[in-house]
Amino acid sequence: MTRFTAYAFGRMALAGALVASAGLAMAQSDTPVGTWQTIDDSTGKPKAIVQITEDDAGALNGKILRGLGENDQPERRCTACTDARKDQLVKGMTIITGMKQDGSNWSGGQILDPESGKLYKCKMHLEDGGQKLVVRGYIGVSLLGRSQTWLRQQ
Known part of the structure; x- marks a missing residue:
């Protein structure tokens, strides 16, 4: 040669x-599959690192890898949860379940707020070329809820 x-x-x-x-x-x-830094919608501060994965049925699920800042408490438990997650460690907890793709959005699943223990309907979409994930939790209709913008981690 x-x-x-x-x-x-x-x-x-x-x-x-x-x-x-x-x-x-x-x-x-x-796709939202990947690792995300959550941002508290009321304080604007980083809150946690969440990993979103796709299961065999094509649904997206997300679990907390670790807390950030004042939420970085490895032994913190979901004392407010009312389902099977009651008193379970927040670290490693699945907080997003059953999200299915609907065009450029994902919906049909639920998101848990480990602070309040409440479950909300959830929808999400990507922005900024997939670098931001807008996650909306709501009760009933989407207008009655709140959104957070999460940042993709490399």
Whole structure:
């Protein structure tokens, strides 16, 4: 193999790796699957790191990996929860369940507020090229709720 051929082959391999990497980044940015920093909608401060995964049925679920700031208490429990999560550790707790894609939105699931123990209907959508996730929890109709904007973590 000549030096030119080896050089050209190396450049093509590098270009292929870059295209594959860009494709992976694009795939991750068009879905909420990934790791997110939650932001408290009332204080504007970072609250927790949540990992969203897709199950075998195609539904999205999210669990708390760890708290941030004053919420970084590994032994904190959901004392206000009224379901099977009552008195369970908040760290590792699944707080988002059953989110299904509906066009460019995800809905049909629930989100738990571990502070109040309340369950809300949930919908979410991506913004800023998939770098922000707007999560809305509500009762009844979407107008009666609140939204948080979460930031994608790399």
